[in-house]
Amino acid sequence: MKQAGEANPLLDKSEKEIHRIIQDSNITVAKSFADLVRSSLGPLGAHKIIIDEDGFIIVTRDGRTIFENICVDHPIEGMMLELAKVQDEVAGDGTTSVVILAGELLSRAKELLMTGLHPSNIVKGYTMAMQEAILILNELAMPLSSQDKHSLLPVARTSLNSKILAGYRDTFADMVVDAVLRSKDAKNIYFQSSTGGSIRDIFLFNGMIIENRTLVPHMQNTVENPKILLLNAKLKLYDVKRKLGGAVDLILEAGQITKMHMAEFAIFSEIAEMINRLGVNAVLNSRKMDPVAMDFFRKAGIFAVRNLPSENLMRISELTGGRIVSDIDEVREEDLGHAKSIREEQIGDHRFILIEKEDSPVVTVMIRGGTKQMVDEVRRTLNDAIQTTIHTLEDRSILPGGGAVEVEVAARLRHFAYTIRSKEQLAVLAFADALESIPRILATNSGMDMVSTIISLKHEHSAGRISAGINAEEGKIVDTLEQGIIEPLGMKRQVIQGATMTAIMILRVDDFIPRKDLKKRGEDLTKEDIKVALKAEKDVEEAYREAVRLFGRKNVRDMIKVYGWESVPRVLNRWYGREVYKPLSPSS
Ligand SMILES: Nc1ncnc2c1ncn2[C@@H]1O[C@H](COP(=O)(O)OP(=O)(O)OP(=O)(O)O)[C@@H](O)[C@H]1O
Ligand SMILES: [Mg+2]
Structure with missing residues (x-):
């Protein structure tokens, strides 16, 4: 058995190899991450159930x-x-595709690395392929025939296709396009949700819906053409006291309740005067109002809401054109907001305030569903479709979906590859293969025979039918443009760019570099941990734990599989730049 410190041939030549292990292992981690969602791609993709620690799903x-x-x-x-996340933020859709593509690019890079190709050739080849692919996408893109509802409906339908609402695709595509054409900007589209009811009860509302209720039962609960006062002022007895200085305390002490009421009356008569003068019939307050105030508004027949979150009040201010005031004395006619109507309604299990305004870009999608999980998934689905449709409206360019564009770009990339004389040719070919994984997975997830589908698709494309793609529901190859299976150019471009850049970044990682400042690096460790980490003599379990903390469990497991336990202290010592752990013999 070798003794500690004795030369180990495996470890001696490991500098370069450890880089390779880390690189390989990183690729494996990225690929397994992507594999998580392979089966979810496309209209017939599978659902996942995510369970948290508390059992919520x-x-x-x-x-x-x-x-x-x-x-x-x-x-x-x-x-x-x-x-x-970036894909979602930039394009609003395509998150599954982008991760799958990055995983495929990396697993093909791994094969190329095994044949001896240097990572820099792969990085260069992938970059060339990405640039060429973007040019091809631009060539293939078709202008949106017009910016009307008819042209946008297929985009919304394709996005909805792959999700929970697929069964009601036409109704919801209609709703999505209406919302987008009206608001033109995602920031004007709000979501509100309530459990109780079903997907069929989902509706689009012109204006805002806020979860809240009016002050008291039987209060005026619908006001047409309201004049709305947006208030940020406490209306409580406390304010009456403040207004009259110490007088109220004296009154209370003396038990002269009548006088206290008179004090209240003084304040509320001021409000009443203002309300009469300006014709206010709805008061929306972001602060508290006590029972006296509630009773006052009820008797005056005024629609009143309290405790509205300030951000809601601000949005209502934008919607209705009203100004938020904090001093009743200062209210002027021009401060008031206007709407078609304001009302309180029970929707499903909750009560809501609905402010309707027909001539505003603000709309709210009211989501309904039997359970919270259902409501949440519907919200995500509609949001994806809205984002995709908005991006299409901005981009005004579309591409055939259902894998058609990937097959066409891959075919053209292969031609491009053969014009390259250097080793990068291999990486460009690998890139084309990676792109084709999208139609391959779509075919598999749709229950089609993957091999024959891909062969037929390639055949169709070689005959110039560039929009030949998969119709997952029919399990057939179709003209996707004719069938309205289309996607926005910007989204596809982002998928290709994002996946390539991330794959390249991951390929370039061949080591984990320690931060200069040890203390900082140990920020999340207790003092005891740091003492332990710096102790020169350690047993193998401690070294393993430390390595897992620094490099991740998967990397360390892979490293041990290939090089055995003895590589753990070796790598750790490289990390610290000195011998912190005694080298172990291979048999330890
Ligand atoms: N009817 C259809 N037949 C075949 N493929 C379709 C159809 N409708 C959409 N697709 C394809 O499904 C893919 C999109 O699937 P999906 O919406 O599950 O994933 P994503 O958009 O990449 O990610 P996510 O929607 O989760 O952000 C696209 O390639 C699209 O062209
Ligand atoms: Mg999608």
């Missing part, structure tokens, strides 16, 4: 939601999650 097949809810304990997984 989320049922979803939305890429970003799946990623956000899984445990990410490795930096590479963090990068993949970031990729999905």
